[in-house]
Amino acid sequence: MQKKPDRRTVLNRILYLWAAVTSVPIISSIIRFIFPPARAFVGSKVIGTVDEMQPNTGKVVQLGERPVIVITTKDGEPIAYGANCTHLGCVVRYREERGDIYCACHGSVFNIEGQPVSGPASRPLEEIPIKIENDQVSITTA
Ligand code: FES
Secondary structure, three states: OOOOOOHHHHHHHHHHHHHHHHHHHHHHHHHHHHOOOOOOOOOEEEEEEHHHOOOOEEEEEEEOOEEEEEEEOOOOOEEEEEOEOOOOOOEOEEEOOOOEEEOOOOOOEEOOOOOEEEOOOOOOOOEOOEEEEOOEEEEEOO
């Protein structure tokens, strides 16, 4: 006949199971932070005409598999960055009222140059080249 485990053994097993289950997302996040998935921006994409680029606006568009945030500054200059936050990869957005780039996941804030100014992100956003040709504004990796 098999011996019935005592209360301490049962509680230890529950504790080990809980620790194993809760550590999976933490370890997964750490691994993704250290070894971010290598997904290259591919090709180019027309995002509009010069007249359509309203000052102090921003939008997220897809370039290949990755989102890109395209911002028209208050001076009317178009700029673009990879839209994945450099903390854990959430998609950032432009805040017109503050003129900065914000990640709602953990509150990182980037200035208009893509540099982190507050929150957990410590690396700048990846700059994406913008090309203006024949009144067409495009983002490209070429
Ligand atoms: S993913 Fe952006 S602040 Fe954490």
